[in-house]
Amino acid sequence: MISAISGSVAQSFRPPAISLAARGTESVQPKGSDSGKSSRLGALTEEQKKQVEQLKKTDREVRAHEQAHKNAGGQFTGSASFGYTVGPDGRRYAVSGEVPIDVAPVEGDPAAxxxxxxxxxxxxxxxxxPSGQDRKVAALATSIRTEAQAELAAKSRDKLSGKDESDSKSSALSAQAAYTTGSSPEKGSQIAGSLLDLFS
Structure with a gap:
């Protein structure tokens, strides 16, 4: 899951069903030799072993999900955090996660x-x-991008209309220069019109 951050306000969204949430990746199992781990796994029932396998699978999926956000988001993402549950083997498994991402527009720069x-x-x-929250963040980013594109289009239109004004000013200056020198655009068009009549 990805959580949106706008400016300095973080919007965190965690699944309500998760009761254990902690940071870090260390195991709850006490430090010691691997023989304790193997004896603990050997003491598990078949159902508990299946549960451990499912938790391992979920842990891999959650971590891959959050890593995909991190890889694609680059500089706009923060560190992933995970919610854990303790399995029957005494280990913690990631069952939820989130990556904060900056969704604030770049001030004064719609192209950026x-x-x-x-x-x-x-x-x-x-x-x-993608989770429902992931889709909401994508929709928010798309909306902000659309607003920025509209702002760029408006600036482009303003620039073009400003250019049209300068063109009409240069036409007026050209007409004034022609009047001052004694030539007339009307005479030129009459001559051109006469030539056209000759060829028809």
């Missing part, structure tokens, strides 16, 4: 905002199975 939000949306949808 478009680029950033493209990366953010891509990062939110990077895992094989």
């Amino acid at each position: 905002t478009v680029s950033k939000m493209t990366i953010v949306a891509s990062a939110a949808l990077a895992p094989a199975k």
Whole structure:
């Protein structure tokens, strides 16, 4: 899962079913030799062994999911944090996770905002199975990107309309220069019109 951060406010979204949440990857099992681990695994029932295998699978999937966010989001993501549960073997397994991502627009730079939000949306949808929260963050980034694109389009239109004004000013100056020198654009068009009539 990816959590959106806008400015200095973090919006954290954790699944409500998770009761144990901690940071770190160390095992709950006391330090010691591996013989304690093998004897503990040997003491597990078949059902507990299946549960441990399922927890291992979930742990791998959760870590891969969060790593996909990190890889795609690059500089706009923070460190992954995980929620853990303790298995029947005494080890902790990641069962939920989140990666914070910056969804704040780049102040005063809509082009940079478009680029950033493209990366953010891509990062939110990077895992094989994006969560509902991942999709919300992607939608938010897409919305911000659309606003920035509209701002760029408006600036482009303003620039073009400003260019049109300068063109009309240069036409006025050209007409004034022609009047001053004694030539007239009307005479030129009359001559051109006469030539056209000759060829028809």
